[in-house]
Amino acid sequence: MTRFSAFSLFAKALSGHQNWPEQWPDAAPKPAYDAIIVGGGGHGLGAAYYLAKKYGITNVAVLEKGWIGGGNTGRNTTIIRSNYLYDESAHLYDHAVKLWDGLSQELNYNIMFSKRGVMMLAHNVHDVQSLQRHINANRLNGVDNEWLTPEQAKAYCPPLNISPDARHPVLGAALQRRGGTARHDSVAWGYARAAAALGVDIIQNCAVTGIRRDANGAVEGVETTRGYIASKRVGVSAAGNTSVIMHMAGLDFPLESYPLQALVSEPIKPTFPCVVMSNTVHAYMSQSDKGELVIGAGTDQYVSYSQRGALHIVEHTLAAICEIFPIYRRMRMLRTWGGIVDVTPDRSPILGKTPVKGLYVNCGWGTGGFKATPGAGDLLAYTMAKDEPHYINAPFNLDRFRNGRLIDEAAAAAVAH
């Protein structure tokens, strides 16, 4: 693997950037591995990287049915934050935020993590009370979050309309300064490159079509479109398609898959310095380094695997954006797209073991999985390596839907997750 540095950039510039080697090899499947990860998104690639890096399991394959990072990793709005209400969630998401710090250096890959701050708006008395409760809960858990007056919010994000007669008046905001954005594609590529350098096979265009189990019911391998691959440890990190994979192992999951949409505007000069979320009117926005406004819309109301959403969902979000940030009213939108998100009944993920021996799962991140990428990868790797969950992901087990210990972030995170 070529180490990226200012010197290597300069040296390759002298030859017109013609001689860069491939960043990682396009591997073909071997007959057997010590561990298999199903799903080549950020979470799966991260799990493979940490398996090799931290837990010494390097004979690992990542199986991706399409191309690396072509699913939700390349379709999200790249927001990173950890201001979740409940203790379990705060620990889980803050574990990821801590790993985001320094990830560029660790992977030798610029993932463009920008701690520009995530600001959540309060539009009514209920919002004020709810956000202040969040701030207090977050601080007790060591997660930074602070209250801003409307004037302070306007100073932090000048395009914000705080006039008292606005359609959605701003009564204040909660700001997590450690939150921000990262370049989503780079996260997938950085993990893939670093994992491949440690011996992991990254196998694209390889869909899993079956899970083979031995006489005792334990996993012994997976059937794929590129042949049978043996492994006694299989981690599934397949987002919206998790239910489909789990059916192959005879498991029914508490998941439903919905299309979630996002869109970007034409690129403009830097005008929007942070991330702003408004859960009440459901709009959230940031500006990419290319200059596009990146806007997150909502999910469709019905189960679907179509990777397309309906236009009225986008219209609803844009109506709110135009009211909260009137300066953007005349902007044109360039692209919209959809990704399929797997949603659990309590809106918290499932990360741990399954009733099938050797089968592990990382799913249910719903509309907010990107922020957790390094943490989810690390914890899935830990769980697969030790055959038991880390204390951080232990509460996010499958059993909670039977014993009732739900982690009900549904009310806490509202729609924008």
Add this chain to the structure above:
Amino acid sequence: MILIHCPYCDEKRPEIEFANAGQAHIARPLDPSGQTDAEWEAYLFIRANPRGRHHERWRHVHGCGRFFNAVRDTVTDKFEATYKAGEPRR
């Protein structure tokens, strides 16, 4: 936006007139106190979530207000059929 046929109004109307009400044909237990934890889990939380043919409930909230069932393909989003509540599963 998808167009949905309401079997009561007998009209194809835009999706915004309707509310999706989740998976169809889930029967509430007749003897709630006799249920095990696993049975409650299956009733409350476990969902088919198929990639393909899916049975679901819709409610014509901005029309007749009534619930009905539908069969839809979750990859193409095309409806195969809609039928009145109480009719057998298609």
